[in-house]
Amino acid sequence: MANNYHARIYVTLRSSVLDPAGTAVESGIKQMGYSGVEGVRIGKYIEMKLTAEDETDAKTQLDRICDRLLANPVIENYCFEIDRLVSG
């Protein structure tokens, strides 16, 4: 029987990869007067619903979706959290 899950996926640049967008945002924040801000890194946050047999199946689907579509494994890491949606 299929279950419904809600997934929250975080895709971040690997720490060894430069983040020019993050640097630009950090510069903007400092110009606002917040000099104590540093290490700004910008990633992606993706939400979706999916149906799966069980939690293991949901994780397998999400691993493939992240590896092949959402993240570039050469320069990005990903992680995700899933919750089972209970109807009723």
Added chain:
Amino acid sequence: MANNYHARIYVTLRSSVLDPAGTAVESGIKQMGYSGVEGVRIGKYIEMKLTAEDETDAKTQLDRICDRLLANPVIENYCFEIDRLVSG
């Protein structure tokens, strides 16, 4: 005395706003064979370190940074989590 905090910020499109990028990703996922995926929404995930007097000060700084720089309040919501970094 200043404390160091680590912030994780999530910027998401308001639910009333269309997300063409999310729709495109959802179409791609379905073409991979995962027909049970729906409601894909793409947002931003931002990490940074900041110094602040206390947690209240850190939240005030982050609210201003999000309102004025990271999110467009007309079409986006934001939320954040902060952790105090303990040195030693």
